[in-house]
Amino acid sequence: MRNLLFLAAVLLLASCQSKKDELKPNVIFILTDQWRASSLGYAGDDMVQTPHLDEFAKEAVNFKNAVSVTPVCTPYRASLMTGRYPSSTGMFINDLYLPSEELCFAEIFNEAGYNTAYLGKWHLDGHGRGSNVAPERRQGWTFWKGSECDHNYVNEHYFENDNPNKKHWEGYSTYAIADEANKYMENHVNNDNQFCLFVSLGTPHFPHETAPEELKALYPPEKLILPPNVPESWEEKAREELQGYYAHCTATDKAIGDIISKIKELGIYDNSIIVFTSDHGEMMGGHDFRPYMKHQPFSESANVPFLVAYPNMGSNAGKLAEAAITTPDILPSLLSLCNIDIPEAIEGYDLSPVFKAPEQDKERAALYMNLSPFGIAFPTDEYRAVRTNQYTYVQTPDGPSMLFDDKNDFYQMNNLVNQPEYKEVQQKLEKQLMEELERIGETEIHPREYYLKKFGYYGREEFRENYHIDKVNNVKTVVSPYKTFEIE
Template identity: 30%
Template sequence: MNAPTAAGQTPDRPNVLVFFTDQQRWDTTGGHGNPLGLTPVLDRLTERGVHVEHSYTCQPVCAPSRASMQTGQYPTATGVFRNGVPLSPEVPTLAHHFRAGGYDTGYIGKWHLAGDGYTGAVPEEYRGGYEHWLAANILEFTSDAYGGTLYDEDGQPHEFDGYRADAVGDAAIRYLERPRDRPFFLFLSFIEPHHQNSRDDYPAPEGYRERYADPWTPSDLTALGGGNWAEHLPGYYGMVRRLDEVLGRLLDTLEAQGTLENTVVLFTSDHGCHFKTRNSEYKRSVHDASIRVPSTLSGPGLGTGVRLPQLVSHVDLPPTLLDAAGLPVPARMQGRSLLPLLRSAGDPWPEEVLIQVSESEVGRALRTRDWKYGVVAPEADPWREASANRYVDAYLYDLRADPDELHNLIGDPAHGEILHALRQRLADRIVESGEPRPDIRAAALD
């Protein structure tokens, strides 16, 4: 074993830190034009690293997205196609791959991959292979904004009484400051800025909601009307601001240790938030408000001040982390490492991302640079069926002319040619994801 260095890692491997938020829209960050100054720390990290300008979840709901982030596979491939389905202990995760590469692995925060049978403590077999553990399966059910419980690797409860994001950040700092003779892989999973389920509220730290009482509002929300964004944006923004402050404390800790320059940092979120403007809750739709998230990479070998214009899926992030650590990318991962793009090499990058939808509908969507095309399976049960053999057209948006996705063109006969092409492209991507080729038909119009 290599001797530990003052930086806390073996000299041939970087540390890896994932800062994972919950339900954070892409346009909450300064890098995406938000004018409120919510994310100065993240914006600086983006400026000195890689701004993944077009980053998308592959399933806009918590558990499926989290399974994809752990495995580099689509939800239907992991089996976690909706909330409440456990990630099988037989499925290799990032923790397994990093442990095999000589890493100390840690998970802190919200897990949501142990199934409906567990709310707080998670049995070892359902922890995805992580060694250090301080988490709750469904953290929103074991905590509130101030106070709650996390559980360690022995299943013992750890109470906290401060603001929840601070408590998770404090636990991460304690982990970072532990002596170790291996590099670390730490997956840090917050619930913020997700709503507090028990009261359908966005509880910012004390005094933070008031800072954003007259908030800048994304154009899709104002154009759509309805929903509850007017009530909840101030709290939501306050939660985003506090997350950025926690990120700052973590980066300061790494810098004080002398480890920051040798640490790969990924910031991303599991899905976005449309504030009940697209359906009866906050996500589970094909629209960019649900599927587009902020993503930034920083660290050794990744470049400085890079703006990556390609469309990137969550399934691409796990292979990127392994590649950045110099570890092999397993063939079963369905995404691609971004590193060849950063080196201006490699095969051509796909021109679209595939989205799977469950719970609200059994659906599939294709997001290209110019178009959003989505289909649904009307006869399928979105809580019991992961996929379908037959879909019908449901959504078509011209994203150049209509970036807020206000005008569904699916019934416009003038778009028959583009619809035909998109049907073929979507069917191809569905097959690539591991599903049988579906029958996709035009919707019956009234």
């Protein structure tokens, strides 16, 4: 009898251990807006105060060469949700609707048994920035307190679940959204299913003057030191904006610190994947671009922070990954870490092996692009680019445009393109660029008109009005993957 009881106990223990081993991790994804990779204490910026993220960087893998697939809000977010490139989805302009036909982040996690929740800025609905993102257009997120787009941080609106009535976050919205994230986790920590929580914060995106006054006081404009690639003509304006930008950064750092503290307090830190990143950066006067400008292939715009912590990190905590990563790589990598099958439609790479061994794949090239920025000037309107652990290479429909040695020229002030001594480097980077484009079905670097016709945007009056698009000669009907548009 004793032997039978002992055997039963052993089997029960083994069963419990098996269930524990099969337990999928929670996912807490924290997305900020317009936070460039260089503007963090752990990244070497001695002026900005980001103590909570500096501490988190010691517990996470830090991808220093992360790039935004297109350094603009909507294209980045569409790529993040789908694991696909803007040239494949047609989501290469702000304020577009992400088609329901796309298989998205939350839909995959829902199918895997997760509870899913979205808080904050969405910017994928295309039905007006102040309008409600209707439940059927939320791409699978089941718990919802979000808005299409609102950067009024002292009176930011949102819609809650099925309620069609507009509400407003109380006080400074970044703090309020972080508080809501903590409430959600408290309410779901003991549920049978794991949760996937997406926290989308609007800061440090402008307007910068709305940052908390006590934090702006930390950054007197006259004491702020600007990078050497900011010309004298932008110095006064850049310092004025940088004061509020840094204050937003410090406030957002506090909000993220509160979320991470709550994860630890709830006892789920060791079984959670936590990501901190941003959709794009901010030129802030660099290379003679006004503050607020993104779009560009320069590091200030395209290089974004990316920290990831995951269960059983061990000695990887605090390590630096030099391997480049781009937006479509994020979703498949997270799915792999959660032992969820990666759908065939996803175009990004599964870089979870690099998450687990940050010294791997140092030479890989991460693809990013701008297909149709509508009149954004110098250095070029359209570009395709790759970033590696050392170089940034940019090409336009007219040919090679930029080559920077990012290790030896951090501020990208010495363009090496077409210089004889860098011929082999440029040839290698061009080969990597074209291989990545061909992998996703792009056989050449097309001009903007190609994609405007391909996805039917010339036939939509609102695009002609908003982006000053002229009619194309000899084009009568444009067929996109989702609709057919007639051009008058």
